[in-house]
Amino acid sequence: MNILMMTNTYLPFVGGVERSVQIFTGEYRRLGHQVLIVAPSSSQQIPSDETGVLRVPAIQHFNGTDFSVPLPIPGILNAALKQFKPDIVHSHHPFIIGDSALRISAQLKIPIVFTFHTFYERYTHYVPGDSKALKKFVIALATGYANLCDFVFAPSLSVAVELRRRGVLSHMEIIPTGIExxxxxxxxxxxxxxxxxxxxxxxxxxxxxxxxxxxxxxxxxxxxxxxxxxxxxxxxxxxxxxxxxxxxxxxxxxxxxxxxxxxxxxxxxxxxxxxxxxxxxxxxxxxxxxxxxxxxxxxxxxxxxxxxxxxxxxxxxxxxxxxxxxxxxxxxxxxxxxxxxxxxxxxxxxxxxxxxxxxxYTKEICAQKALTVYEGLRRKNHILRNHSESTWETAKRLIKAEMDIIKNMTRATGMAITNK
The missing domain is CATH 3.40.50.2000 (Glycogen Phosphorylase B;)
Structure with a gap:
């Protein structure tokens, strides 16, 4: 299986999301699957032997932090995707590269999975203008994004319960990051x-x-x-x-x-x-x-x-x-x-x-749970896919994906400025 991982943060920055992507990728590759990671460039030293990672342009040290923010990447992935031919796209963030993941899913007509790694409203202090409205905005944005995906991975039961409470309706399974x-x-x-x-x-x-x-x-x-x-x-x-x-x-x-x-x-x-x-x-x-x-x-x-x-x-x-x-x-x-x-x-x-x-919580157990979900989505997608689809049908699907992203942004903005 060819698995496309898309993340706003990755090594050499060390954190939970980066570790999760690294651990799952390592286990998938050990089992014979192909993985391409799309991640931002870094101001830190990237290992010279790094393979299977496509680095995209990014703003370094966002707001004085050690985080980087990927820039919009239309067209930069086309050649890589044409060569890699992903069967599934796995998004690790509900914005920026996450939006690109939605577009790729629509363009290639492949399933998209989203892991809810972070309660983003608890990190808004890194953004200028932090406020209650901003917290409401990111909650609504992440919830809406999850509902645009085919499947959601919750790292723990308490997260799954909270996501349902917030209105996430997509298929969901508890799949934590395993360790060796x-x-x-x-x-x-x-x-x-x-x-x-x-x-x-x-x-x-x-x-x-x-x-x-x-x-x-x-x-x-x-x-x-x-x-x-x-x-x-x-x-x-x-x-x-x-x-x-x-x-x-x-x-x-x-x-x-x-x-x-x-x-x-x-x-x-x-x-x-x-x-x-x-x-x-x-x-x-x-x-x-x-x-x-x-x-x-x-x-x-x-x-x-x-x-x-x-x-x-x-x-x-x-x-x-x-x-x-x-x-x-x-x-x-x-x-x-x-x-x-x-x-x-x-x-x-x-x-x-x-x-x-x-x-x-072994990496073998957790990776196998994820692969079972991938395979189920892949089989279902193979049955539904119309291999003789016209250019116009593809264009309509891409337009719908773009409209879904805009609608989610609009909805999140509306939630932020109301008292709901």
């Missing part, structure tokens, strides 16, 4: 602790996250700070980078916790796996996740998790079995949950339960 569980089982605790300068008798609280406001990072840092201030032989290993990095360092700078905070920046590949194994507890406070991939990675490494209750999180954490769910955004409650886990340390039952939970 065997890989995460094989980390070296001692290697990571030696590299980071952490003694073996130190209790390590860890987090892997983009250091940004939407990750609720201020609350997490404040909670961990309270924990560190009252204990000896503990430290906080915060892995990641982002716009809040300097602020976090300033907030964690005081005499009481001096030497208890380690921030190595972005870590990937085997060193990241080793770092997971160096942790005794993983903490997470984001309320914007649709899955929380790092939680699954931590559990696959045998690390219990303490996290705020949020979409995509509660489905993974079994309270008091593989970690703790904190119901209220209270530092006291969060610290109490951390205390509970520290009391148990890395006892075998917590570790075993965490690993067993992660085993349900």
């Amino acid at each position: 569980t065997e890989l995460f089982l094989n980390g070296d605790r001692r290697v990571a602790r030696k590299w980071l300068g952490i003694n073996e008798d130190v209790f390590v609280i860890g987090c892997v996250s983009r250091l940004a406001p939407e990750k609720n990072i201020d609350f997490l840092v404040l909670s961990v700070k309270k924990f560190l201030e009252k204990r000896r032989k503990v430290c906080f290993l915060l892995i990641g980078s982002g716009p809040c990095e300097d602020k976090i360092k300033a907030n964690l700078k005081n005499e009481i916790i001096e030497g208890k905070v380690i921030m190595p920046g972005t870590v990937t590949s085997q060193p990241l796996i080793d770092c997971y194994h160096a942790m005794d507890l993983f903490v997470f406070a984001s309320k914007t996740e649709t899955q929380g991939l790092v939680i699954t990675e931590a559990m696959a490494s045998g690390v219990p998790v303490v996290a705020l209750r949020a979409s995509g999180v509660a489905e993974v954490i079994d309270d008091k079995k593989n970690g703790c769910i904190v119901e209220n955004e209270s530092c006291e409650d969060f610290v109490s949950a951390m205390n509970w886990v520290q009391g148990w340390g890395r006892k075998n039952n917590l570790k075993r339960n965490a690993i067993n939970t992660a085993s349900k």
Whole structure:
């Protein structure tokens, strides 16, 4: 099967969407399928051995962030699509390249699948003029986009429920991003602790996250700070980078916790796996996740998790079995949950339960679920497709796709300026 992946963000930027595209693509290719990824160009160094990725022009560092915004790409894909001959197009964003995905689906008369990776209204602070109206606009835009697609992938049950509540009517299935569980089982605790300068008798609280406001990072840092201030032989290993990095360092700078905070920046590949194994507890406070991939990675490494209750999180954490769910955004409650886990340390039952939970999210299982959907859509599309279609019929279909995009934009705008 020839699968066309279309995304507004991709490596070398590291985030949930990028990881998801990379993981699914790798597994599809391992199973013998062909995948072409359409993604924006990047100001960061792109690996010289990158293959199967078509980079399109993009505005770099949008609004002072490390995100890029793809430019309209009419015509730039034609040659590549003619050669690749996709059987299905999978969109990972409901705008910009996502609109191009709709047009390609209509032009080639192939099914389109959309993964709802993000609650976009929780990221509008990156856009000038952030307001309630803008939040309503992006909710309506994403909902309308989902309804223009043949199938929607929801990364978790809570996301699927919310999408139905918002009015998404398209066929939908819960398909999370899987991980290579065997890989995460094989980390070296001692290697990571030696590299980071952490003694073996130190209790390590860890987090892997983009250091940004939407990750609720201020609350997490404040909670961990309270924990560190009252204990000896503990430290906080915060892995990641982002716009809040300097602020976090300033907030964690005081005499009481001096030497208890380690921030190595972005870590990937085997060193990241080793770092997971160096942790005794993983903490997470984001309320914007649709899955929380790092939680699954931590559990696959045998690390219990303490996290705020949020979409995509509660489905993974079994309270008091593989970690703790904190119901209220209270530092006291969060610290109490951390205390509970520290009391148990890395006892075998917590570790075993965490690993067993992660085993349900292997990349093989998740990719096969996705491929089953693709194949069903492909068979249905083959039956419906009129191979002798005239140029006029193709033009009418393209015009309809363009009108659908405009109608969705108009509807979202109307929702934003009303009180509905």
